[in-house]
Structure formats: structure tokens, C-alpha cells
Amino acid sequence: MDLQTLWFAAVTVLWTGFLLLEGFDFGVAALLPVLSKGDPAQRRADKNLMLRTIGPVWDGNEVWLVTAVGAVFAAFPGWYATWLPAMYLPFVLLLLALIVRAVAFEWRHQRHDAEWDATWTRVITGGSVVAALAVGGALGATTLGLPVGADGTRVGGAFSWVGWPVALGAVAVLAYSLVHGAVFLALKTEGPVRERARAFALRWSPLAALPLLAWAGLVVLRSGGVVSTVLWLVAALAVVGTWTRLKVDREGQAFLGWALVLLASAAAVFGAGYPTVVASTVDPAFDVVIGTASVSDYTLTVMTWVAGVGLPVVLGYQAWTYWVFRKRLTAEPEHAHA
């Protein structure tokens, strides 16, 4: 395997890792108003419980996005410099959503004030939904088609990216994340929230997987081979598997099954798309491919060495974080947040 292919695979892993990890914290945040029930105090306690499941990890999860974008820039500047300006406004929206979401997580409890708390909690939910839609839309566009011309410059103005690929990607990531968050909550909590989360996942998982499967299916139909077709089938079967595991209350297995849905779909999308990184809707001859978008072999070699040593260490301590916070959480009445 040449270095460009290796880094295409690395970028795929980083984007998939981001969607897998940040996916459940997007989902949990989006489900706050859906899965909290009862009187206001009880609802607040439910929301606190849900937020505590992602509290220690959301920031580390978000670094996967930073690293994925960094790796795109580092390995394929031609991709970075085509994709980002072509979808200028959606990326700005993503940034705005991620900024308000991040500060809301930390600032929510800085005052003993129910209204202050409720406001920032709504910001967390809103920011997460918008961020999931924006990042999904951006990924949908780069894999399914963007109006770029011969020199990688967008044609058709500020809104020429608007179209069904963006809508499909956006809905796919949000829908996947919602169920992912629900399965995660079923796995990490005890009590009524766990029950509601499990019921939500059971009811919606088959429907929520459809846009993701459709997206992967379209890329496979356009340019896939045997391997990506098999991956697509694995993803579809994993949806069934997840559902049956949820049915018998095996949340851990359901979580793995739902993770497999994403892993196989993402591998199918990027694998079928390879070596194209931006599909042009103007003319297939204008597609941005890894061969022309990439940096020199020297730079790829340096990055391979550093990442080869660094990435296992990162994975090790991130896994350790999840181990430290592995306990199921239970709801408590109002407690002192100093």
C-alpha cells in the first residue's frame, strides 16, 4: 500500500472515530428534552444524569474532529482547500454550533440558578443538533458531489452546494447519532432514563439507519466493488442485530452492533469513493483525487512515523478514561454543585 492510500485510510479512520465518539454525545445532548419526564425538578435531575454520562468525555471526543480536519489538511491540502471554501457557510455554522455547545457544557453550572441552567442546557441541545446536521451535510457533499470546477474552485456561488447530497448526509448523521445516544444512555444509566432510552432506541433504530444506508448504498452503486458491497451488507445486518439485542435488554451488545453499523457504512462510503475525495457534480474529470491532492512522500513519511508512535498512546489513554468512568450512573435529587 502506498503512503497516499495509507493516509486516505487514516483520514477515514479519524472521521469514523469522530462520528462514533462524538456521535453519542451529540445524541445524548439532542435527547435531553425527549428523555426527561415528570415535574420540573425531576426533568432537571434527568437531564443532569444524562449530561453526566458524557461530561468527562465530550471534549476528548471533539478532538477527533480537530484531528480529522488536521489530517485532511496535512495529508491532502488539495482536498482541504477545495472542500472548506466550497461549503463556506455550512462550515461556519458548524463552528458557531460547536463554540456555543462547548461553552454551554462548562458554564451551565457556574451559577445556582435554574433558569440559567435551563438556558445553557437548551444551548447544548441546539448546538449539538446543528453541529450534527452541518458535519453530516459536509461529509455528504464531499462524498456524493460538490460543484467544483477545473482548478478546485467552487462554481455557482455561495449556495451552489445546496442539494440532496447535503440533505442526505445531514439527516443520516443526526438520525444515527440520536439512536447512538439512546443506546449509550441505556448502557450508562440506571432507572427510568435507562428504560426510556432503551425504548427510544428499540422504536427508532430501524428507521434511523435508513438515511445512512442510503448514503452508503449510493456511493457503492456509483463506484463501489465487491468489498464495499459486502461492507454495506454488513452494515444492514448490523441494524437487525442491534434491534434484536435491544429487544432482549442486552445494551452492551446493542452498542457494539450500532457501532458496527457506522463502521461498516463509513468504510463502504470511503472505500467505494477511493481514490476520489471530492466528487465534482460539474464534470467527473474535475474530481479531486488523492494523487493530486496529497503532500510529498517525505511529509507523509514523517507523519506516518509520528502518528504510528502517537496514535496508539492516544488510544490507550482515551480508553483508560472510559475505564475510569465505566460505572453506570443513577439519578439523584438536586445536589450541591459548588
Next chain:
Amino acid sequence: MDVLDIARWQFGITTVYHFLMVPLTIGLGLLVAVMHTLWVRTGRAEWLRMTRFWGRIFLINFVLGVATGLVQEFQFGLAWSEYSRFVGDVFGSILALEALLAFFLESTFLGLWIFGWGRIPKKLHLATIWAAVVGSTISAYFIIAANSWMQHPVGVVVDEATGRPRQVDFLAVLTNNTALAAFSHAIVASLMVAGGLLVGIGLWHLRKRKLAGRSTEDVDHAVWRRSVRLGGYVSLAAFVLVALTGDWQGKLMYQQQPLKMSSAEALCDTEAPASFSLFAFSKLGSNECDDVHSITIPYILSFLAHSDFSSPVPGVNQLQEQYADAYGATYPDDPSFGDKAGEPIDYTPVLAVTYWGFRLMIGMGMVSAAVAAYALWSTRKGRVPTSRIGVYGSLLAVGAPFVGNAAGWVFTEMGRQPFVVVPNPDVPRAEQVYFFTAQAVSPGVTAAEVWTSLISLGVLYAVLAVVEFGLIVRFVRAGITEGDTTPTPGIGGGPGTDDDAPTRPDDDASDDVLQFAY
């Protein structure tokens, strides 16, 4: 304004804003880690309370730094795609390695530190804050190495096929002398920010307590007193290092970017020996060096630039001619230069900005050092200052190193215009890599799009600044809260005890005092 100007304003505003949070994160993170270490080693209650109080300010600020840092990584692509294509072989890999080696470390271990009280053994928990601090510092190194490569490109050759720089020596990029000087300067400047904060807030609390007749024997008094003393010493020591590293950086800049330095001195014509400008006045709105008149001190500039009192220092007028000869008097008549195509190139940065940016940076550092000296003097041998002017002045001066840091960056970045990648004079002209800011902007992006992002980010940043400032002020006024002063079981048993046990015996840390955020 055209896309280029709007995009420059956007980059300037978002980056200066981001850099208000960054030095506080770096400097205060280090001091909080020191406080935490002292608590683990001595078991003294005041160090625990200091860790918690300053740790919380650190966290309120940290998250805004992280959030605004996200914008940085995207905007090279969003508005500056031609820059990204040009520097891709070097610049992107530094950012990616920063994310991989620094951001993961910082965010993961900070999460463990916040939520780890009572869940992981005491010494391991202490290690988490140090790991986060190391992450912040590595991150600073990488981003400054990336910036320094733009100031002084090394480790690359011009690729014959593309005309762009191709990396040939990664270690040279990481050990760029510009980066070593700028990094050490930025780190010690960050410590001045943190030191100034400890001094200003600590003095204010000490005075308030004294006027209210509160005890000077209790732990709270010790917290504020130690904060002032620690902050004062750190500030003063850091100021000395800021001056030394600044001098190092200045001497490099006289070799690498002589126009930046000569315009910082409003030195119009080459002088030997050269005089240092103390104060200048010029015609309003003029960027002609000859319109500027200075009050000067002889010999000093030669010394600052070359460590002797006689060497010549080149003037703006001569350098402008040299650069025009070497890099052209006008921009190439090429569409990639946009509105600037065929226009004359002004190699002199905006004189008012470089001249006053340089002086503001130095002046603010001096203000902060003077306040630190005052704080140490006025609290000597257990004294508590009650001077209204002294204490409120110190509180106000908390802002001085922030302004100094921002001014320093504005000077550095605007001083290298009209280049975004400045040619390295150590390399023969034919092998030099350089890029004009005018050709760096994204060609397909419209002015309306950049206006949209500039306005939306600007409004959001303004709102967040108000909220952050309000939160910090509110928290500082309240001082040490009840939660911070309640000793938790298993804590405070003195050094050596409970080293392997979690800091709290029960594993349910949900009501733990530092788990305020959730």
C-alpha cells in the same frame, strides 16, 4: 472592502480574541499544577483551596480558548485556501501533529482531572493536571513552530513542478531559531498573565478582609497572601525572562525581517550608530516614513539589533528599495492577485501599528512588573496594603499583560506584511520561498460569505466575552465558597497518607466540590 480585507479583519479579530484565552490557559494551568503539587506534598489546606479557586477560573477560561481555537483550524481552508495549497506540504502536518500529540493529551487529562477527584489515587490524579499542562505547552510549541515557519521558512526547497515549497527537513522546521525564540517569549509572557491575575485578585481580597476586620490567622488569609506572593514572584521572574527572550527574538528579526524592526523604530534612513526612538508623532493617516518625527536616544538601537554601539541599522527607505529590487515593484498582472494585480507593492508595514504595537507590548509588560514589585513590597513581613489606589490599580493592571500579549502578536503579524510567508534572507534569492498575502485568499468565496462569518463570529465572541467576564468577576467576588472550604474525608491527612487510596473513600463523587461543571 474586498474579500482580502474582510478576511484579514476576520483572521485578526478571531486570532487576537483566541489569544486572550491562550496565555491565561498556559500560565494559570502551570500555576494550578504547582499549587496542586504543593497540596499533595504538604497537605496544607490553603494549597488545596488555592488549587480549587484558581482551578475554577482556569476552567471557565479554558473552555472558551478551546472553542475559539476550533475556528483557527478551519479558517485557513475557509478564507485562505490558496495559502493552504501553497504551504500544504509543511503547515498542515504541524497542525495535525499538534492535534494528535497535544490536544488529545490536554482535553483527555483535563477531563480526568475535573472528574477524577475521589475516583483515582491522589498522586495519579495530580499527574493528570500535569499531563494537561504538558499538552497545552506542546500545543503552544507546534502552533508557534507553524507561525515561525511563515516568518522564516526553513527545511524546504522550491518544488520544480508546482513552484510550491516542498519539505525536506522536518527537524529543521521544528528547531527553527525563530520558533525557539518566539516560543520561549510566549511562554514566559503567559506566566506574566497568570502572575498578574494572582496579584490583582489576591490583593483585592486581602484588603477587603482587613477592612472588614477579618482574621489574618485563618486559612483564607493564607490563600490570598500566598496567591499574591506566588503571583508577584512569578511575574517579576517572568518579566526578566520576557525581556531576555524578547531581545533574542528582536536580534533574529533584525536579520530575518529588517523592515518589521525598522518600521517598529520609525527609522527612515540607515544610521550607524542607530538611535532608539522613544516617542514619535507623524502626520495623521500618512504611511510615509519621512513624515514621522521621533525623540531618540543615540546608540541604543545599534545595541538592540547587534549588541554593539556602532553597527549600522538599515532604514525603511533603503529597505523598501532593496525589497522592490528583489521581489518586484508591482504585483504580477495575474488574476490570482485579485484587485491587487499590477498594483505597486508597499513593502513597509503600517508604521503606526508596528511602532505603537511594539511600544504598547513593552509598556504593558513594564506596568505589570511594576505592579508585581509593589505587591511584593506592600505585603512584606505579613503586611496587608490598604491603599485604595495601590490595590485597585493592581486589579486594573490584571489586564496589562493581556493587552501586551495581543499587541505583540499584532506587531508580529502586521509587521510581516505584505507577505504571508516571508522570504528567508539566509537562502539564495533563487531558492527562496515566499507568498504575498494578496494571493492567499480563497478565490471562489464571495465577500458576502466572509461578511456573514465575520459578523456572526464577531457578535458571538462579544456575547461570550461578556458572559465569561461576568462569570469570572462574580466568582472572584464570592471568593472561596463554602464547597471549597469543606474538607472532604480523606483529604488533608498530611503528606504521605492515603497516597494510593482515592482522595475520597466512597466512589460516588457526584457531590464532589470540583465536579461543579456537571
